[in-house]
Amino acid sequence: MEETTIVMYPAPSIGHIISMVELAKLLIHHHQHFSITILLTTGFMDHPSIDSYINRVSSSHPSITFHRLPTVAVNHTTTQSIAATAFQFIKSNAVNIETKLRQIIQTSVIKAFIIDLFCTSAMETASAMQIPVYYFFTSGAAVLSLYSYFPKIHSLTKSSFKDMVGVEISAPGNMALNAALMPEPVLDRDDPAYWEMLYFCEHLSKAKGIVVNTFRELEVVAVKVVEDGACFPDVEGSSPPVYCIGPLIADAQQPDEARGIKDCLSWLDKQPSKSVVYLCFGSRGSFSMTQLKEIAEGLERSGHRFLWVVKRPVQEHLGTKKVYDTTGEFDLSSILPSGFIERTKERGLVVRSWAPQVEVLSRESIGGFVSHCGWNSVLEGVVAGVPMIAWPLYAEQHVNRNVMVEDMKVAVAVEQRAGDMFVSGEEVEKRVRELMDSEKGREIRERSLKFKDMARDALGEFGSSTKALANLVQTWNVISH
Numbered sequence: 001m002e003e004t005t006i007v008m009y010p011a012p013s014i015g016h017i018i019s020m021v022e023l024a025k026l027l028i029h030h031h032q033h034f035s036i037t038i039l040l041t042t043g044f045m046d047h048p049s050i051d052s053y054i055n056r057v058s059s060s061h062p063s064i065t066f067h068r069l070p071t072v073a074v075n076h077t078t079t080q081s082i083a084a085t086a087f088q089f090i091k092s093n094a095v096n097i098e099t100k101l102r103q104i105i106q107t108s109v110i111k112a113f114i115i116d117l118f119c120t121s122a123m124e125t126a127s128a129m130q131i132p133v134y135y136f137f138t139s140g141a142a143v144l145s146l147y148s149y150f151p152k153i154h155s156l157t158k159s160s161f162k163d164m165v166g167v168e169i170s171a172p173g174n175m176a177l178n179a180a181l182m183p184e185p186v187l188d189r190d191d192p193a194y195w196e197m198l199y200f201c202e203h204l205s206k207a208k209g210i211v212v213n214t215f216r217e218l219e220v221v222a223v224k225v226v227e228d229g230a231c232f233p234d235v236e237g238s239s240p241p242v243y244c245i246g247p248l249i250a251d252a253q254q255p256d257e258a259r260g261i262k263d264c265l266s267w268l269d270k271q272p273s274k275s276v277v278y279l280c281f282g283s284r285g286s287f288s289m290t291q292l293k294e295i296a297e298g299l300e301r302s303g304h305r306f307l308w309v310v311k312r313p314v315q316e317h318l319g320t321k322k323v324y325d326t327t328g329e330f331d332l333s334s335i336l337p338s339g340f341i342e343r344t345k346e347r348g349l350v351v352r353s354w355a356p357q358v359e360v361l362s363r364e365s366i367g368g369f370v371s372h373c374g375w376n377s378v379l380e381g382v383v384a385g386v387p388m389i390a391w392p393l394y395a396e397q398h399v400n401r402n403v404m405v406e407d408m409k410v411a412v413a414v415e416q417r418a419g420d421m422f423v424s425g426e427e428v429e430k431r432v433r434e435l436m437d438s439e440k441g442r443e444i445r446e447r448s449l450k451f452k453d454m455a456r457d458a459l460g461e462f463g464s465s466t467k468a469l470a471n472l473v474q475t476w477n478v479i480s481h
């Protein structure tokens with residue numbers, strides 16, 4: 001009998017790779033009869049520890065094989081958005097993807113080719129080979145609804161969202177969003193990324209199914225909208241089935257970047273219960289020196305304990321086109337206010353570049369999480385039952401902010417200055433105190449703990465996500481190839 005396999009193709013960003021790898025592990029855990037091949041691009045946004053991460057996953061899960069595609073050159077100019085460069089890079093891998101798929105079908109039956117939204121360029125190639133294509137959506141159901149509805153919004157608007165001052169955008173299952181806060185790649189019609197995103201979003205309805213890293217109980221309204229197809233207004237016939245199989249979060253095998261980062265865990269273990277505010281802004285969330293200074297002042301004035309992950313600052317002249325390489329050596333004391341580390345050393349710890357976030361959030365001493373609202377971080381906060389302070393930076397994070405603050409009610413939001421999104425030190429102090437000291441903070445904490453239980457139950461034997469995964473696998477078992 002021919003081997004049956006699932007092929008996965010994540011976008012080249014660690015926030016996208018980790019959750020797809022977790023999907024692979026979950027499939028193997030519940031349904032051992034598949035092997036899984038994960039195709040990874042090489043040469044752009046490569047995480048410094050990606051090779052050791054791959055080795056660790058492959059040795060603990062022999063049914064999961066990684067295939068690094070040959071290196072493809074990247075042509076990034078400072079006038080081009082990072083999203084446009086990333087999409088161009090992914091497209092340049094199309095030939096490599098085709099070659100690899102052809103090679104795999106020589107010996108195996110591909111039951112499903114599961115791609116990231118940003119890897120839509122691979123859909124036509126696979127469909128032409130009669131390989132069923134599914135999306136794995138690495139953000140939540142609200143964003144899936146917004147993106148599915150985006151072609152409709154596009155047809156009703158003429159200007160770039162960034163220029164639509166005071167206009168609110170509505171999509172099913174989403175609260176109205178200021179046009180200027182729409183996801184970063186669709187802000188500007190002059191950016192090639194806008195047109196690529198339109199192409200991607202038009203293809204969502206063409207997939208055999210959409211697997212989403214969320215769970216029904218977390219996003220009740222948005223899940224209903226994506227399931228009943230209300231977010232696909234122009235699709236004739238039925239919209240693709242949606243499988244909410246989350247929350248999938250990284251385990252201890254995630255990439256560790258810096259040596260010595262585990263020291264922060266022993267520091268956390270010495271702090272009182274629920275006393276520490278953890279600040280971390282994802283894999284590429286870095287700030288200007290001016291903004292870092294305000295955060296430091298706000299933390300100092302709040303009087304609370306903190307663990308703060310600081311990335312290499314962005315160079316201010318690059319403006320909003322943030323550098324994506326925020327790793328590498330730099331001196332913390334030279335970028336933080338003079339004497340800050342010394343003055344706060346009894347109650348604060350600043351970590352350079354990277355902390356083992358999932359482990360950090362599971363520590364008893366963590367009392368709050370200041371997050372950039374990257375969806376993996378949101379889910380990790382939910383799974384740990386930690387109340388959050390929402391500080392969106394880029395991508396679809398403003399949508400996630402609304403979900404966290406208004407729907408899930410597990411976070412308070414920082415107030416950001418219109419235009420440059422600057423947050424003052426007073427605002428940092430105010431929100432930290434609100435979360436840690438106020439009645440509202442106490443209510444949010446209680447709610448977060450309820451979601452923690454719901455997240456665990458969703459993945460339990462009879463949970464909604466376990467059932468959704470079984471339904472998905474069932475469709476593969478009946479597809480004759």
Ligand SMILES: O=c1ccn([C@@H]2O[C@H](COP(=O)(O)OP(=O)(O)O[C@H]3O[C@H](CO)[C@@H](O)[C@H](O)[C@H]3O)[C@@H](O)[C@H]2O)c(=O)[nH]1
Pocket residue numbers: 013014015016018138139250254280281282283284285309353354355356357358373374375376377378380394395396397
């Ligand atoms: O010091 C750090 C920083 C990050 N992480 C981990 O890295 C991942 C970061 O993922 P996420 O929180 O989703 O942020 P991004 O890396 O910014 O993710 C991108 O991808 C997400 C999923 O599509 C989107 O929601 C985001 O907006 C987009 O920026 C998480 O697992 C974190 O635990 C650490 O372990 N330590």
